[in-house]
Amino acid sequence: MVVGETGSGKTTQIPQFLDAAGYTRPPASKRSEGGEGGGGNTSTSAPARPLMVAVTQPRRVAATTVARRVAEEMGVKLGEEVGYSVRFDDCTSPRTRIKVGTGSPCLRPASGDRRLLPTPTPLSPPPPKNNNPQQNST
Secondary structure, eight states, X not given: OXXXXXXXXXXXXHHHHHHHTTTTSXXXXXXXXXXXXXXXXXXXXXXXXXXXXXXXXXXXXXXXXXXXXXXXXXXXXXXXXXXXXXXXXXXXXTTOOEEEEEHHHHHGGGGTOGGGSOOOOOOOOOOOOOOOHHHHOO
């Protein structure tokens, strides 16, 4: 959960930062490779689904608007890497990495979706503001 000032980017920027930093990438799949010559047993599993950042909004219009804006800023098609889920309308795909939605439709699947299970992720707090102008000057 992120708390911050209005207009600070909690809804549109932080999910993009997490995506760009690799938090939405699945862990590398393990392969068992044999020696050279092709005689070894090589097993490749199906590609893992990406992890997901969930963003909640209080209203349908807000959720769809935010998803549209984030998709546009990322240069991707809405419903693919960035999608939304509101009551009676799900615009996501198996490739969705950032999902915006109203509370229940967005978070209800988390109970069965391993990509949304809580994982401790350390986020550094911003440095404290220094309101003393004498210390700010160089």
